Amino acid sequence: MQMNRRFFLHKGALAVAGTTAMPNFLVRSVLAQGVGAPGQRLVVIFQRGAADGLNVVVPYQEKNYYKMRPSIAIPQNQVVDLDGFFGLHPSLASFKPLYDQGKPLYDQGQLAIVHACGSPDMSRSHFDAQDYMESGTPGVKATEDGWLNRALQAEDTCNCAKHRDEHTAFRALALGADVPLTLAGKIPAIAISNVNNFTVAGRGPTPSPAASAFEAMYADSGDRIFHAAGDETFEAVKMLREANPAQYVPASGVNYPATEFGNSMRQIAQLLKANLGVEAAFTDVNGWDTHQNQGGVNGQLANRLSDFSASIAAFWRDMGDQGANVTLVTMSEFGRTARENGTAGTDHGHANAMFVLGGQVKGGKVYGKWPGLEDAQLNQGRDLALTTDYRQVLGEVVTHTLGAENLELVFPGARLSRAGFLKLV
Amino acid sequence: MEFLRGSIHNSIAIALCYSLCFPAPIALAQEAAAADQPSAQAHSRAQAQREHRQTDISDHLEGDERILQALDRFTFGPKPGELEAVRQMGLDKWFDQQLHPDSIDETDLNARLAQFPVMQWSTQDLLYRLPSNAMIRMAINGRAPIPEQGTLHAVYENQIYRTQAREAAQEEKKDNAAPTPGAAAANAQSPAMAASAGAANDMDANAAKTEAAAGTATMAETQQDMNNMAPAASDQAPEVSEQQIQEILKLEPEQRVLKLQEMQPAEFESFMKALRPPQRQALTAGMNPGLRESVEDLEHPEQTVAQELFAVRLAHDIYSNAQLQEVMTDFWLNHFNIYLRKNEQMPYYLASYERDVIRPHALGKFEDLLEAVAHSPAMMIYLDNAESVGPDSLASQRAKMGMARRPNAKRQDPPGINENYARELMELHTVGVNGGYTQADVIQVARVLTGWTVDRPQFGGGFQFNANRHEPGTKKVMGTKIKENGETEGRELLHFLATRPATAQFISRKLAIRFVSDDPSQALVDRMANTYMSTGGDIPSVLKTLFHSPEFWAASDYRAKVKTPLEFVVSASRASDAQIENYMPLVNALRQLGMPIYGCTPPVGYKWDAADWVSTGALVDRMNFALSLAANRLPGITVDWAPDLDMSALDSDEPAKQVIPTPESEETRLEPMLLPGGVSATTREAALEEFQKQNAQNSAEMTPVSERPAQMRRANRAPATNVYQREDQLLAGLLIGSPEFQRR
Structure with a gap:
């Protein structure tokens, strides 16, 4: 039987030395000062299709922005101002309070933005760029595990004694039908598309005969892949039955949008609150590939952003004071062209904007060096230039949340240093 | 996604090298035949022997396992009795017949397809007779005709009423909330955009709800004249x-x-x-089907289109005897992926896309297929080429002049190039991401294809080459000049791309992944690519090379591919000989398993390797589907596990005639029917053990074994499930949910 390498790595029990296994001296690297706190959780959101960062966090003081986007630009008087230079798309209005106010729970805003940020690889292929971003090794196609999985591995190897000793089947969680590359690797990850249906043959308090038969069948199976998946499945089903996440209804007054993404965020909150041992959660949201008629203040992109921001804002309110231990980060494979194209849309570009939201985030600020939007300042004459490698942002986040100190393990070859951190966490 | 990641070697060199040893694999696969042929050259036999030594011969499948391997890979899974049928016919003859689908009897399939007459209509007819929401909005605005009488008139009336009720509700909601300035104006400015955003469909209500807001808001202004007609939401x-x-x-x-x-x-x-x-x-x-459709149309015409589209696709997959054609249709629909909800017209266009573009070319020349796809309105709309306009074209010049006359008009930029299709044409459809093109080539290809558009898509129009939009001048793609020549430029380009060695490699690797293994050997891919190049991209020839390659018959790859959700759901339906009146439970299962039909948003399509389809959540859903299907709990889908029992024997008092089924005897009967390749002893024991435990536990409530015939007689009178049927259902469900059934 041909064993798929990525899957092989994904199932911990069978793990051989991974492509990213590090010698011990690197494990005790220069980054040995641990700041990760136990009980911290990381939520990762991938906007698939390349979101148009320039219309998401709008540099509304750039004259050339309006020149290059005659029909889709967000007018100055319509942006939700952040700092006198950048403004949010009006559909992101629900982000504004998160950006501004910390009270009553926090001393500062919890939402930070990093602009002109992304993967340094120049690929304009969605699929290559997503793989690069998810593997955490831009330009290297051979990587078969994801950065978030390696961040959990790094947590296990850290010397800071702050990492958790025991992990559950829910440690690495993906909301959706399958495990994304971001979470693939040695640490077993679980994918759930609907928490309420996550049971075999009925929802009773005890396993049905059919469920028991399946459990025995997979537990004793000589089929290694399905044996491993079966073990995880029945452990997770059991835990979920005991935790009964149905009792974790959204906090009063919190309404998630009735969308796929809204449902995913609601279920992530449910599973976090059910204390199942989730350390890293992932979900994605589609529909950002706006080649045609993307709209301005209203329209296609505006609709995506409404769903996006309303779901995240609802999640944040729903988590309440538990948000103190949650960090949420968003990304998209690349940005879009600075100029609108011939069909009132935008084509594949380069740098983008990331959101970082969390109880420990130093929010209320747009981070990163702004490269400018004059023609001469554009990447290859067509896109927002990149000034912050997204791995720099994620490196800082995983150091502080998961206690993943060995960043050379998480992002091999990136040579991240603490000096380069934006100090946003 | 291995095929996208794998680097493409210098295929010309490999092709040359390979041509030296070309006859080897064929000689090897047809060992016996080759040995009998005195004409076989000594040279090629030596080559064959050399390859023999390289490939472990003990690794090769024999006998029935060869038939099952072929059935697993070239069909959506064997039906009961199919192993025997192929044994009778001979495997080579069966494969040859599969390569010639026109020769295969489809009486059963055609009877089932007759349930869906509208799927035979043109896109235009479909849109008129089962109007989309966009069509209804146009009818309200007087931009589309309203049929004067009959069912169709009622269909339009109902939909107009619904649209207006929805908008009234929207208005009310808006009045209560703080109004967004300029929202109505911006929407009114681009109805096409609103239409594409407003693809409301009950089956995806969650996703559509927010999107629908834009679509309905569009009408807010234009509808003001019609306020008298519009019902208030609170009526x-x-x-x-x-x-x-x-x-x-x-x-x-x-x-x-x-x-x-x-x-x-x-x-x-x-x-x-x-x-x-x-x-x-x-x-x-x-x-009858016609009347039933009338009722559905009165209720929700748009949904009828999508539902029948799904049903017809699944009916082909499950019931067609030309299974290889359907497997290849699925393969190409995924290769040339289109997303159902790109806009409101897409479900209407997809009926023709599958029927007229993909299926008839599924086992033909790749270039013909590529041409057909490029000329399909569905692809031109999905990848936005329909909107692309040459910056120096006549249309662009006119737009500039128009703007000069009306300097205050909102839109200030002339229409221009859209690179979406150009890029995916190379990256996903032909040469692959490492196929040797640059961003400059993408722009050049986009210029070549300017003017390839669709005639009035809102009414379901066909492909159109609009010369006014075509970019003048000579283009240069990957070092090859394409002289100014209107639509012919595009045809030249497609021919150029279809004949690249990189395309031969890309398509061959993808086929090898689908049919052989997640990680096919380069030697196999080269051999297939070589056939592709020497036959002008003839897909049946490439498949023949695959069929005659030792790699296809490697025992290590037998039952090694993990079934995708579609393969799992369809093979389960085939193996259990399910009789399907209503395909929606299967459609919903596929959505839950993460592989909705026509539901892949990005153009790359679904992936084929195991890593993407084995996960904790997916297993839960597969097990539940298996149990539901086997226990007749999917509405409108019937499976019958009963043997052809002589019921009179059960009533007989002669003990010798009393055949009392036991779980073991039922397992022995059901296993070869569902999994002709068998299951492991572990699986069998696990199924039976729990089963017996349950029987022991329930024996108080359930019928003791000694009284079973009486119980069966009673149950025989009433159609409700009896104890044997429940046993069979559970056993069959466990077998379909077993690890063995997840592979092919």
Whole structure:
């Protein structure tokens, strides 16, 4: 039987030395000062299709922005101002309070933005760029595990004694039908598309005969892949039955949008609150590939952003004071062209904007060096230039949340240093 | 996604190298035949022997396992009895027949497809007779005709009523919330955009809800003149009494339809809402397909299109005898992926895309298929080429002049190039991401293809080359000049791309992944690519090379591919000989398993390797599907596990004739039917053990074994499930949910 390498790595029990296994001296690297706190959780959101960062966090003081986007630009008087230079798309209005106010729970805003940020690889292929971003090794196609999985591995190897000793089947969680590359690797990850249906043959308090038969069948199976998946499945089903996440209804007054993404965020909150041992959660949201008629203040992109921001804002309110231990980060494979194209849309570009939201985030600020939007300042004459490698942002986040100190393990070859951190966490 | 990641080697060099040893694998695969042929050259035999030594011969499949390997890979899974049928016919003959689908009898499939007459209509007819929401909005605006009488008139009336009710509700909501300045104006400016965003469909209500807001808001302004017609959301709908419902349900089918047509839209809406589920079923009971469709159209014409599109696709996959053609149709539909909800017209276009573009070319020349796809309105819309305009074209010049005359018009940029299709044409359809093109080539390809558009897509128009939009001048793609020549430039380009060695490699690797293994050997891919190049991209020839390659018959790859959700659901339906009246439970299962039909948003399509389809959540869903299917819990889908028992024997008093099925005997009977390759002893024991435990536990409530025949006799009179049927259902469900059934 041909064993798929990525899957092989994904199932911990069978793990051989991974492509990213590090010698011990690197494990005790220069980054040995641990700041990760136990009980911290990381939520990762991938906007698939390349979101148009320039219309998401709008540099509304750039004259050339309006020149290059005659029909889709967000007018100055319509942006939700952040700092006198950048403004949010009006559909992101629900982000504004998160950006501004910390009270009553926090001393500062919890939402930070990093602009002109992304993967340094120049690929304009969605699929290559997503793989690069998810593997955490831009330009290297051979990587078969994801950065978030390696961040959990790094947590296990850290010397800071702050990492958790025991992990559950829910440690690495993906909301959706399958495990994304971001979470693939040695640490077993679980994918759930609907928490309420996550049971075999009925929802009773005890396993049905059919469920028991399946459990025995997979537990004793000589089929290694399905044996491993079966073990995880029945452990997770059991835990979920005991935790009964149905009792974790959204906090009063919190309404998630009735969308796929809204449902995913609601279920992530449910599973976090059910204390199942989730350390890293992932979900994605589609529909950002706006080649045609993307709209301005209203329209296609505006609709995506409404769903996006309303779901995240609802999640944040729903988590309440538990948000103190949650960090949420968003990304998209690349940005879009600075100029609108011939069909009132935008084509594949380069740098983008990331959101970082969390109880420990130093929010209320747009981070990163702004490269400018004059023609001469554009990447290859067509896109927002990149000034912050997204791995720099994620490196800082995983150091502080998961206690993943060995960043050379998480992002091999990136040579991240603490000096380069934006100090946003 | 391995095929996207794998680097493409210097295929010319490999092709040359390979041509030296070309006859080897064929000689090897047809060992016996080759040995009998004195004409076989000594040279090639030596080559064959050399390859023999390289490939472990003990690793090769023999006998029935060869047939099962072929059935697993070239069909959507064997049906009961199919192993025997292929054994009778001979494997080589069977494969040859599969390569010639026109010679295969499809009486059964055609009878089933007759349930869906509208799927034979042109896109234009479909859009007119089962109007989309966009069509209804145009009808409200007077931009599309409203049929004057009959069912069609009622369909439009009902939909107009619904649209307006929805908008009234929207308005009310808007008035309560803080209004967004300029929202209506911006939407009114680009109705096409609103239309594409407003793809509301009950089956995806969650995703559509927010999007629909834009679509309905578009009408807010234009509709103001029609305020008198528009019902307020808070209007009381007319009451429908139980008696009224009973009276209508009592009518003959034709009369029932007439009655529904006569109803005023508000009344019809209330009537349909008042029906309880069994009454809803009774409403269409006894109707022929045409009448049943009429009722569905009155209710939700747009949904009918999508549902029948799914049903027809699944009916082919499950019931077609030309299985290889259907497997290849699925392969190409994924290769040339299109997303159902790109806009409101897409479900309408997809009916023709599958029927006229993909299936007829599935086992033909790749270039013909590529041409057909490039000329399909569906692809031109999905990847935005329909909108692409040459910056120096006549259309662009005119737009600039128009803008100069109206400097205050909102839109200031002339229309221009859209690179979406150009990029995916190379990256995903032909040479692959490492196929040797640059960003400059993408722009050049986009210029070549300017003017390839669709005639009035809102009405379901066809492909059109619009010379006014075509970019003038010579283009240069990957070092090759394409001289200015209108639509012919595009044809030259497609020919150029279809004949690249990189394309041969890319397509061959993808086929090898689908048919052989997640990680096919480069030697196999090279051999297939070589055939591709020497036959002008003839897909049956490439498949023949695959069939005659030792890699295809490697024992290590036998039952090693993990089934995708589609392969799992379809193979389960085939293996259990499911009789399907209603395909929606399968459609929903596929959505839950993460592989909705026509539901892959990005153009790359679904992935084929195991890593993407084995996960904790997916296993839960697969097990539940297996149990539901086997226990007849999917509405409108019937499976029958009963053997052809001689029931009179059970009534007989002669002990010798009393055949008492045991779980073991039933397992022995069901296993070869569902999994002709068998299951492991572990699986078998696990299924039986729990089963016996359950029987022991329940023996108090359930019938003791000694009394079973009596129980069966009783059950035989009443159609409710008896103890044997429940046993069979559980056993079959466990077998379909077993690890062995997840592979092919």
